[in-house]
Amino acid sequence: MKKVTIYDVAEWADVGIGTVSRVLNNSERVSDKTREKVLEAIKELNYQPNAMARGLALQKTGSIGVIVPCFTHHFFVEVLKGVQEELQQIDLDLVLFNVENKEQKDKHIDRILKERRVDGVLAITLSMTKKEVKRFKDLNLPLVLVNDLQDEVSSIFVNDFSGAKEAIEYLIDLGHKKIAFLNGSLRSKQAKERLRGVKAGFKAKGLKLDENLYKEGQFTEESGYKLMEQLLKETKDRWPSAVFAASDNQAIGALQAIEESGLKVPEDFALIGYDNIELARYLKLTTVSQPMTKMGRLGVEILAKEINSKQLEVVQKELEPELIIRRSC
């Protein structure tokens, strides 16, 4: 079967290609009769406009790029789910860029920006630098940050401060006083804000974060395991009665360390995680839920608006986390 172009349609319907194009784009300036004829030709020939040709003429690709670090992580899968859902409504394709390191990040951003492979970009948890953001602005390519925040770009993020504060307060209300906090790397905004929240939570209850019970690592399972191990090495009297991890993965790692020591949750330690990834439900882990799917939906919504309006009204939206109580404390 040969490919059928707008010329074939025009010939079949005995009109000019301009008319066919007008019909395709729902222009008013076509008589009902010719429109009819053209539509018939289109159906008859089973014609559908070529995306690239249209793109070249219109300077639009009809797709948006989504950049994620490590998309196999539950967190991003959930965000992507929201992205997909929203994308079903509007008619855009999803081009997925997976970024595992700085090099890949640069490479993909370069590619997207200069080759114009997409109409807009959703950057999820990428900690974009001001410089990178500026490049998008300069090249006039819509950009929306999800789970990240920068001036002068539309961003949608979660209130990490209040999530952490609430978790700590909950533990304290449960009667815990010696609470360990296993944080991620302080280089990320998330870790900084959560630490702030933790301190504020203690303060609100007339307590203070014990420095010996504060550990810093990564947001990973391995890191959680190691940090918990460190705590368990201390003499029992220095042990906390509760552990708050800055990510579910860390909490899961900590859980493992605890179980390997023959101890149990929640009997020996109360445990709270952060994110509410799917695993948390199965492991019955109390956690601070991030509105992941919603972030994805909202991100696409805003991005679509920016693409269409060609105007850069910056939207910065903060979402609230929610404490999900399960059996781990």
Add this chain to the structure above:
Amino acid sequence: MKKVTIYDVAEWADVGIGTVSRVLNNSERVSDKTREKVLEAIKELNYQPNAMARGLALQKTGSIGVIVPCFTHHFFVEVLKGVQEELQQIDLDLVLFNVENKEQKDKHIDRILKERRVDGVLAITLSMTKKEVKRFKDLNLPLVLVNDLQDEVSSIFVNDFSGAKEAIEYLIDLGHKKIAFLNGSLRSKQAKERLRGVKAGFKAKGLKLDENLYKEGQFTEESGYKLMEQLLKETKDRWPSAVFAASDNQAIGALQAIEESGLKVPEDFALIGYDNIELARYLKLTTVSQPMTKMGRLGVEILAKEINSKQLEVVQKELEPELIIRRSC
């Protein structure tokens, strides 16, 4: 910053656009001196060819489409991971199409096929019909089936028969005789093959699948829960001592039903799942592992070959599953 085209580069370097194009495409027919000059211009102007224009001229998009049903499922995430990994090597973008129902499936296939938005398609667990496959062939768009099999199309799939057989034999070797099999819908090839494998496993050990212990449902957690519930409703003497589920999700559902009855795995029931999704590891579930990531990698590899060679040599590759022993039996 204005967009810079091949004309700008040509002007800057004081050559024709043809020469610039040649440099871009690493043609031999350029003198070192002019090549130098052009490269300098490119760097100076920070030029990068426009993807759509190049695509239109070359009749290539530089991207492949991946169609998955419900990509949030662990299984597909793992396959996608393999796809990503392989895609890093070759220089193609990944366009993701999520298909939740028949309507979406048709819509997306139509779009891909006629609009030519991608250079080739990877269909994962889609149970493509012969008719659909034929459309790809007719329009000459490379197609590779992953976890599915059809004549005349490159397919890569897993030996479901041997996976199920091995699982059953393992349970029997463990001393179990009354083994329940919770299957998915027999409309899928996977379910059919696994049932065949189960029967063969019993036979090889001189036993037979007890019809009362065979249940058919969906590959979902809910279904597993319900099927197990049915079994537990029977009088104790009719209970199996082991349960083999055709998917990890079903196994997890069954596990839940078991625990809610105050019973335990593996003490009261031995349990084996299928797929080896990430959760299985955390729940310590013995399962039949599917080489998901490998399927993804292989699929892309084959697809890339088909795209480049423009020749349709059909590759059909069968991979072997592997029994992963954990604590659930």
Add this chain to the structure above:
DNA sequence: CTGTTAGCGCATTCAA
């Protein structure tokens, strides 16, 4: 070796 030109398939002028 290099510049020029003709498509690629479509949208959009500009006349008619």
Add this chain to the structure above:
DNA sequence: TTGAATGCGCTAACAG
């Protein structure tokens, strides 16, 4: 209303 011409940015074939 409509058809023909022009351009989107690039590749490739064709002359020089």
